[in-house]
Amino acid sequence: MRRFELYDTLSRETRMFVPITPPKVGLFVCGLTPYSDAHIGHAKGPVTFDVVARALRRWGYRVFSVQNVTNLDDRLIARGGESGTDPMALADRHMAVWYGDMARLGIRSVNYYPHATDYIPEILAQIQQLVDRGFAYEARGSVYYDIAKFPRYGALSGQKLDALRPGARVDPEPGKRSPGDFVLWKAATPGEPNWESPWGPGRPGWHIEDTAITVRLFGPRYDIHGGGADLKFPHHEAEIAQAEAATGESPLVNFWMHVGLLTLKGEKMSKSLGNVVGLSESIDTFSPQVVRFYYLNAHYRSPLDFVPGRSLEEAAEAYRALDSVAVRLRAARTAAGPDREGEELSPELESSAVSTVEELDELLSHDFNTRETIALLFRWTKTLTELLPKLDGLSTTALDTLLGPHDWAGEVLGLLGASESSAGDGTLSGVIRLALDARARARARSDFTEADRIRDELIAAGVRVEDDGSSTRWRLAGPSV
RNA sequence: GCUGAGGUGGCAGAAUGGUUAAUGCGUCGGACUGCAGAUCCGAUUCCUGGGGGUUCGAUUCCCUCCCUCAGCUCCA
Numbered sequence: 407m408r409r410f411e412l413y414d415t416l417s418r419e420t421r422m423f424v425p426i427t428p429p430k431v432g433l434f435v436c437g438l439t440p441y442s443d444a445h446i447g448h449a450k451g452p453v454t455f456d457v458v459a460r461a462l463r464r465w466g467y468r469v470f471s472v473q474n475v476t477n478l479d480d481r482l483i484a485r486g487g488e489s490g491t492d493p494m495a496l497a498d499r500h501m502a503v504w505y506g507d508m509a510r511l512g513i514r515s516v517n518y519y520p521h522a523t524d525y526i527p528e529i530l531a532q533i534q535q536l537v538d539r540g541f542a543y544e545a546r547g548s549v550y551y552d553i554a555k556f557p558r559y560g561a562l563s564g565q566k567l568d569a570l571r572p573g574a575r576v577d578p579e580p581g582k583r584s585p586g587d588f589v590l591w592k593a594a595t596p597g598e599p600n601w602e603s604p605w606g607p608g609r610p611g612w613h614i615e616d617t618a619i620t621v622r623l624f625g626p627r628y629d630i631h632g633g634g635a636d637l638k639f640p641h642h643e644a645e646i647a648q649a650e651a652a653t654g655e656s657p658l659v660n661f662w663m664h665v666g667l668l669t670l671k672g673e674k675m676s677k678s679l680g681n682v683v684g685l686s687e688s689i690d691t692f693s694p695q696v697v698r699f700y701y702l703n704a705h706y707r708s709p710l711d712f713v714p715g716r717s718l719e720e721a722a723e724a725y726r727a728l729d730s731v732a733v734r735l736r737a738a739r740t741a742a743g744p745d746r747e748g749e750e751l752s753p754e755l756e757s758s759a760v761s762t763v764e765e766l767d768e769l770l771s772h773d774f775n776t777r778e779t780i781a782l783l784f785r786w787t788k789t790l791t792e793l794l795p796k797l798d799g800l801s802t803t804a805l806d807t808l809l810g811p812h813d814w815a816g817e818v819l820g821l822l823g824a825s826e827s828s829a830g831d832g833t834l835s836g837v838i839r840l841a842l843d844a845r846a847r848a849r850a851r852s853d854f855t856e857a858d859r860i861r862d863e864l865i866a867a868g869v870r871v872e873d874d875g876s877s878t879r880w881r882l883a884g885p886s887v
Numbered sequence: 888g889c890u891g892a893g894g895u896g897g898c899a900g901a902a903u904g905g906u907u908a909a910u911g912c913g914u915c916g917g918a919c920u921g922c923a924g925a926u927c928c929g930a931u932u933c934c935u936g937g938g939g940g941u942u943c944g945a946u947u948c949c950c951u952c953c954c955u956c957a958g959c960u961c962c963a
Contacts, residue, residue, distance in 0.1 A: 415891090418891085435963090437963085438962095438963060439961085439962080439963095441961095444963090445963095447963060448963050449963080450963065451963045452963080479961085480961075481961065481962095560890090563890065563891075563958065563959080564889085564890040564891060564958095565889080565890060565958080565959060566889070566890080585960085588960070612960095612961090632963095633963065634962075634963035635891085635892080635957065635958080636957070636958065636962050637958095637962075637963070638890095638891080638957095638958065639890085639891095639958055639959065639960080640958095640959085640960050641962090644960090664892095665963070666892080666956095666957085667956085667957065667962090667963070668963085669956070669957085672955080672956075673956085674956080674957070674962085675963095676961090676962065703899080703900075703910095703911080704899085704900060704901090707892080708893080708900085709892080709956060709957070710899095710900095711899085711956090713899095716898085716899090717899080719912095720898085720899065720911080720912050720913090721899095721912095723911085723912060723913095724899095724910090724911050724912065726925095727911085727926095728911095730925085730926085775901080775902090777900070777901055777902095777909095777910080778902075778910085780901095780910075780911085781900095781901070781902095781909055781910035781911080782909090782910085784910055784911065785909085785910075791926085791927070792927090794926095794927095849921080852921075857922095858922080858923090861923085870924075871923095871924080871925095872924055872925045872926085873920070873924080873925080874919095874925070874926070881925095
């Protein structure tokens with residue numbers, strides 16, 4: 407198992423990661439509440455933790471990665487009510503889209519997506535524990551957590567209870583002992599989904615599902631808990647308070663990882679501000695790799711400012727440069743077959759390729775600095791470009807060695823991988839090839855009017871045409887690229 | 888107001904108590920091309936918010952001020 411450093415929000419320090427039960431690593435990430443279509447900010451965390459899981463597995467850890475789904479909450483009920491849809495069915499519908507987007511983004515590291523409503527017995531049991539131990543109280547059919555009973559409440563986010571801004575969005579519901587108390591079990595309102603409980607019919611509060619799930623899956627303590635930076639307070643505070651009070655064990659998690667939020671022109675992207683850019687559309691318009699690249703091109707803890715019409719366009723430009731060399735290298739490797747004899751690499755080049763891979767692991771092991779690994783991949787690409795003309799003469803083993811860094815990127819970053827290269831649709835590429843042949847014949851007889859007409863029509867149809875000395879390449883163009 | 892994270896070149900964004908502060912985008916010049924694009928080569932050597940301090944040396948550590956973003960019970 408490779409050793410690595412990880413920043414922990416709770417202790418506010420970067421320290422060596424040590425699993426509770428090596429080589430196992432429990433990774434829990436707060437997933438989403440699928441009450442509407444996902445926007446471009448929502449996938450930043452999942453991509454980040456996908457890389458975390460991929461890297462840990464490469465480094466010899468056995469990761470169990472879990473992302474919960476809050477498939478019932480106030481917003482889902484509200485949205486469902488507007489359209490006369492069952493809130494949980496509405497959640498499922500959005501999740502279908504979400505899973506599709508996750509698959510397109512190459513996120514395959516998540517082992518399990520537990521849904522809140524599948525854990526009602528665990529939730530009820532945990533609430534009962536909290537009541538029994540005196541951390542929670544019932545009022546008017548609801549159960550609240552009494553934050554006064556848990557002195558460490560606020561430690562993660564640095565909030566002081568008595569400093570909570572007076573008149574802020576604290577909701578002094580009748581029955582609450584303190585405005586800061588949060589609901590564990592919400593008494594049923596007619597027409598809403600509900601379950602029987604010792605306190606009457608109701609449904610879970612927002613925070614309780616996570617700890618009910620993690621205690622069930624991981625036990626009272628686990629290794630890494632991730633989520634967006636906006637979840638620190640109160641959500642993650644509540645989780646600590648719930649789990650540690652219920653199980654009597656501490657700390658709930660060893661490392662809290664918080665992902666910097668995506669802002670839109672300096673402001674947080676959110677529905678209420680009306681400044682959202684859709685996730686699915688972004689993937690459609692550009693590509694899953696470009697979206698991934700965009701996120702990973704910054705440190706996961708930094709906030710990232712999204713500028714429509716520029717951010718993904720820039721990422722597309724940068725990624726293409728990186729990818730085109732990877733594609734050509736992989737093509738040469740495919741052409742070489744399983745065991746072609748040929749020129750071997752110079753000792754310097756060979757050791758450079760090997761040490762580049764080692765350096766990639768090393769860079770990533772400092773709090774998952776994906777940006778640094780991308781910078782190194784660019785440098786490696788640069789040394790590769792002068793080799794490009796000689797590729798066809800190299801042996802299979804030489805090509806495999808050269809592909810090391812790209813294979814690393816495919817395995818860990820989910821970029822530049824063998825499977826990620828766009829193969830293209832067979833029919834489409836056949837038709838395009840046909841048009842390009844016609845253009846080539848026109849060019850051969852110096853009929854540039856006809857040649858340019860064909861090219862212009864292809865461009866108008868979204869196909870970019872590039873002559874490269876002897877051959878002509880094409881690719882589907884993104885918008886305004 | 889309180890808590891946290893930051894302020895780096897035209898832009899995006901890393902890093903480190905010490906040779907030219909990574910990388911990318913963009914821009915400029917050259918090569919290639921019928922042209923364009925892509926690609927390649929080169930340049931963009933005068934960039935670390937202000938002010939103090941510690942140090943032989945700070946962008947990095949400390950203090951202070953200013954500014955930005957996020958959180959302060961919807962939030963990835």
